[in-house]
Amino acid sequence: MHKAASPPLIGTLDSWLTNIDPAPALTGIRRFAVEFLFFGLKEARACLFAGLFFVSIFIVPREGFLGLPRYDVLLVIALAIQFAMIRLGLETWDEFRAICLFHVVGFALEVFKTSGAIQSWSYPDFAYTKLFGVPMFSGFMYAAVGSYIIQAWRILQVRILHHPPYWMAALVALLIYANFFTHHFIGDYRWYIAALAIGLYARATVVFRPYDRDRKMPMLLAFILIGFFIWLAENISTFFAIWQYPDQIGAWSTVHLGKWSSWTLLVIMTFTIVVSLKHIRESIHIPR
Template sequence: MQLLHFGYHQAMSCLFPVIIFATLAISKWVEIPFLARYDFILLVLLLVQVAMVKSGLESIDELKVICMFHLIGLAMELYKVHMGSWSYPEFAYSKIGGVPLYSGFMYASVASFMCQVWRRLKMDLTGWPHPFLAITLGAAIYFNFFTHHFIVDFRWWLTAAVFIVFLRTKIYYTVRNTTYTMPLTIAFLLVGFFVWLAENIATFLDAWNYPNQQDVWRMVGLGKLSSWFLLAIISVIIVAQLKVIKAKQTKKHT
């Protein structure tokens, strides 16, 4: 029963990512009249986002976090496509600098999952590092995605820093009436692994293509796990810091 309850809330937390994959699949195999594929995906995801807020599946505060992730992800997409890391080969009216606007929703879907699972499993953290350390590390990880094209790639140094900074941090989550705990770094690894699986599905559905996937689809290399591990850290840092700020504001008003 515990496992079923846990699985249900994980599945509900993945609703937005699942809709993204379904839209990618449908638009790949079914021709959409009057709309370019990327434009169709953008329209569907905008409507879904509105529906989730209107239905109460997502709160206004969660929508703000998702929009933040959308902008952060879109900035990275514009840079990475410009540098030739990957491409979006299909035509669309909603493309800027070779990047379709729907691409930001793929980053936003990670934020949607984080916010949903945090609320549904009543998650909490202990041993959270000083905000200066957490925010500085998160910023360094994010900017390393940009700077490694010109200078040394610091990802392995940053990964080591993650294990040091979050050594004492644990995440608590509640399934029915039982509370469980795990080291936060394990949670980072799990999220990174599942995002890597999602990336393989997305590239198979031509959401985007890496240079070695232009002619035929190939599995995304395991080396990408480190990138998604670091992306998961950025996601958790942003969500956790916003939760801490929100909790302090609520406590102040009460």
């Protein structure tokens, strides 16, 4: 069923997941089960960085480890995961450079949002590696989203049909990012920007391959689903007091459902960066 795999670990794993011969005899419930299984395996592979980092939130106690504060331990773990992925070939240097961009973009947002004048959320614990009041591991949370999209693109053999003009997509992404800052001063225009994004991506379709056949999904639905799972992860992270919103100080409460929209917009912005980098650096043609 599968073609011969290449020797390295990543070659063996990814070849097994992606180089699949057509299986016309696979039909009905058996086809659904196999495609569902492989889709789950590919999603797990794409989420490797995010998954390992997320698990570390559970296993690192709040008081830290071996005298090192929790936030510093999380930074060490994030760096170790990143190094291991590059060393094992799970991530290319081009992908790493792209992920560094997400790290910078995310950390800048964190510094602004946690500043004294804004205080949208806070990191309550002490850390040696806090910069401007923000633990340096926090940028990896944004990088994890970028890593997932980059990895999923390759492993699920993603193509985009009817992608909007790149300059329009880039403009919407810039408006999304800017609104995260400016809504504290001139009003929150997220729903206007969301309406613009809906119109822009209304015809866009993501084509992906769970097993041996292409499947399709509206691009907007993909954005919403990814945003929802990030919102769930945020609830778990705040439950473990990795960071806290003002209404969670003293007693934990569910993260406001409105944050789902924020994460969905962030996913759109992240996706736009990935697509733009692929278009510019790799000259990938996206059918229109």
